[in-house]
Amino acid sequence: MKYYSTNKKAPVATLEKAVVKGLAEDRGLYMPERIKPLPASFFENIEQLSFQEIAYTVADAFFGEDVDAESLKKIVYDTLSFDCPVVRVTDQIYSLELFHGPTLAFKDVGARFMARLLQYFINAKNSDDQGLVNVLVATSGDTGSAVANGFLGVDGIHVYVLYPKGKVSPIQECQFTTLGQNITAVEVDGVFDDCQALVKNAFMDEELNQHMKLTSANSINVARFLPQAFYYFNAYARMKEALGSSAIDNLVMCVPSGNFGNICSALFGRKMGLPIRRFIAANNANDIFYHYLLTGKYEPKASKQTIANAMDVGDPSNFARIYDLHQGNYEEIVSYISGATYTDEQIRKIMKDCFNKTGYILDPHGACGFRALSEQLLPGEVGVFCETAHPAKFKDTVEAVIQSEVAIPDRLAAFMRGTKQSISLSKDFAEFKSFLMKR
Numbered sequence: 001m002k003y004y005s006t007n008k009k010a011p012v013a014t015l016e017k018a019v020v021k022g023l024a025e026d027r028g029l030y031m032p033e034r035i036k037p038l039p040a041s042f043f044e045n046i047e048q049l050s051f052q053e054i055a056y057t058v059a060d061a062f063f064g065e066d067v068d069a070e071s072l073k074k075i076v077y078d079t080l081s082f083d084c085p086v087v088r089v090t091d092q093i094y095s096l097e098l099f100h101g102p103t104l105a106f107k108d109v110g111a112r113f114m115a116r117l118l119q120y121f122i123n124a125k126n127s128d129d130q131g132l133v134n135v136l137v138a139t140s141g142d143t144g145s146a147v148a149n150g151f152l153g154v155d156g157i158h159v160y161v162l163y164p165k166g167k168v169s170p171i172q173e174c175q176f177t178t179l180g181q182n183i184t185a186v187e188v189d190g191v192f193d194d195c196q197a198l199v200k201n202a203f204m205d206e207e208l209n210q211h212m213k214l215t216s217a218n219s220i221n222v223a224r225f226l227p228q229a230f231y232y233f234n235a236y237a238r239m240k241e242a243l244g245s246s247a248i249d250n251l252v253m254c255v256p257s258g259n260f261g262n263i264c265s266a267l268f269g270r271k272m273g274l275p276i277r278r279f280i281a282a283n284n285a286n287d288i289f290y291h292y293l294l295t296g297k298y299e300p301k302a303s304k305q306t307i308a309n310a311m312d313v314g315d316p317s318n319f320a321r322i323y324d325l326h327q328g329n330y331e332e333i334v335s336y337i338s339g340a341t342y343t344d345e346q347i348r349k350i351m352k353d354c355f356n357k358t359g360y361i362l363d364p365h366g367a368c369g370f371r372a373l374s375e376q377l378l379p380g381e382v383g384v385f386c387e388t389a390h391p392a393k394f395k396d397t398v399e400a401v402i403q404s405e406v407a408i409p410d411r412l413a414a415f416m417r418g419t420k421q422s423i424s425l426s427k428d429f430a431e432f433k434s435f436l437m438k439r
């Protein structure tokens with residue numbers, strides 16, 4: 001399968017190139033040139049299949065031409081070492097819990113898959129080309145932990161996580177600074193944009209690229225983005241299992257969205273035949289997509305800080321993919337996708353109401369999804385929203401709202417007990433470069 005750029009000004013790429021490079025030469029996002037529909041028989045019996053079996057079928061449709069069956073199966077099964085269950089919250093609304101992975105957020109799925117696919121490509125190379133591949137990632141919090149944990153212990157790969165000193169919450173920080181092994185945390189005396197600039201400069205520096213193999217693992221990478229479709233197919237199967245075939249003709253999927261990678265993978269799923277009637281993209285106060293749906297105009301803005309901070313995105317990258325998927329046809333997009341936008345006050349209110357009425361603890365991101373379904377579901381529809389992170393990741397915010405304690409899962413507590421190890425650097429590229437040149 002070949003991958004083309006959403007900007008259409010770069011040559012098509014192989015899967016390997018798309019994974020290693022991340023972004024096309026024309027700064028566009030890679031798209032698979034075909035989206036293979038899955039047969040009706042797959043959906044007829046889907047409730048009898050396990051999550052891993054379903055995921056392998058979906059993975060095969062995307063990657064089966066480029067990765068042999070046995071290896072792909074192993075990559076999928078290793079990636080999904082945890083479940084993504086669907087849990088009933090009210091009669092009409094279910095939570096797709098995506099926080100059962102190592103760092104308690106949905107990004108674990110894509111990061112784990114990408115690490116294993118990259119390792120597959122490294123191993124497939126002949127033996128005299130076995131140099132270490134170095135992954136550089138800049139993070140403002142959650143991406144770093146998902147990538148670091150996704151690659152942890154994966155042979156042939158070393159990960160450098162650059163994060164802004166004092167700008168990352170202690171819970172986030174411990175999830176990538178306590179790992180050791182093939183993970184190095186670099187604490188940069190600067191802001192997130194400085195970290196990102198260091199990474200970009202490193203990719204452009206010829207001497208450095210001759211010295212070591214560098215690659216990125218950002219969220220627009222096809223190997224991080226496409227595997228997210230797995231859990232939408234599984235959610236459909238588990239809902240069908242729970243409610244019976246007739247009850248799920250009116251399934252509405254609601255995705256709390258920031259960079260729009262997660263919802264975009266669900267839209268790919270629909271193109272493959274997944275019977276979801278319609279979608280809701282729930283935003284926090286960063287309402288660029290919401291406005292696009294209202295007006296047909298895409299107008300990026302500076303991002304605003306909110307309590308659902310993983311969705312604080314003012315120019316969502318994957319808009320380019322959603323646009324391309326529909327050939328820019330606005331009518332088609334609004335025919336089955338609607339939006340929602342919520343202030344921090346509205347997010348807090350729904351967290352409190354939901355907890356008081358149902359006992360279910362929402363995190364601030366999932367809360368946007370739950371609220372959008374509560375407001376927009378029609379009689380006869382059943383809604384599933386993505387609970388994209390565990391509420392304990394936002395313990396202080398959540399506890400202040402619900403006035404009740406949020407238990408910390410063991411795997412998060414284990415990170416918090418670990419010893420912080422990180423290298424301190426300034427935001428000066430020359431210093432970062434000489435650090436890498438000595439490695």
Ligand SMILES: *Cc1c(COP(=O)(O)O)cnc(C)c1O
Nearest residue numbers: 257258259260261262310388389
């Ligand atoms: C990254 C993230 C989001 C936003 O997902 P996108 O794919 O960027 O739309 C939502 N919630 C949480 C907890 C996240 O970490």
